[in-house]
């Protein structure tokens with residue numbers, strides 16, 4: 001299996017876009033895709049948190065918006081996403097987790113990818129059209145996933161007190177640090193995040209559905225089953241697409 005992965009999967013896959021509400025498992029599935037196809041996982045939430053942590057101008061502007069569970073304005077997002085997608089390790093492809101989150105961002109991304117192909121004709125990965133995967137999850141299940149999410153401030157390990165609890169309540173199994181709740185996973189913020197998803201992000205799915213580029217995957221299943229289906233979608237997308245990058 002490991003050999004098969006090394007030979008068959010470290011090739012151009014182009015952009016993979018994961019859509020779904022907060023708590024749908026985008027981060028988890030993005031990591032699986034990144035590991036299998038050896039492409040970077042680009043989570044815009046992480047890029048923003050990095051700016052907040054470093055106290056950059058953008059970070060200062062984004063911090064209050066993120067703490068309220070609202071979306072950071074599109075214009076701020078375009079700069080950080082464009083910079084990241086132009087990095088060398090994005091040439092064979094990448095997994096976008098958390099972007100695009102509005103129809104305007106989806107339109108911007110299409111225009112960006114087309115412009116990059118035009119300007120850098122030799123770069124193979126850009127010729128792969130994006131594969132867009134929507135993770136579908138039941139609302140009640142989502143609330144449990146989000147309100148139960150905890151992480152270790154020392155080693156970063158993730159838990160869920162409902163589904164993957166630590167051995168000892170609220171303590172990390174690895175280093176016994178007290179687990180923390182991410183600021184935007186607090187109950188009062190979660191309803192805002194889900195409302196933002198409903199009103200702003202559903203049009204993204206509609207945008208890709210209208211172009212027949214949306215593949216829906218039932219994510220109310222064990223993680224491994226969801227991952228297997230996603231790999232199948234990516235593999236058949238690469239076979240079907242007319243990409244000339246060697247997919």
Ligand code: AMP
Pocket residue numbers: 022044045046048065066067069070071072073077097098099100101102105184193
């Ligand atoms: P996430 O880690 O993906 O849940 O993102 C955390 C927060 O970062 C979100 O609640 C938003 O405030 C902000 N954010 C992340 N990605 C985007 C995006 N594509 N557009 C606007 N805001 C975003």
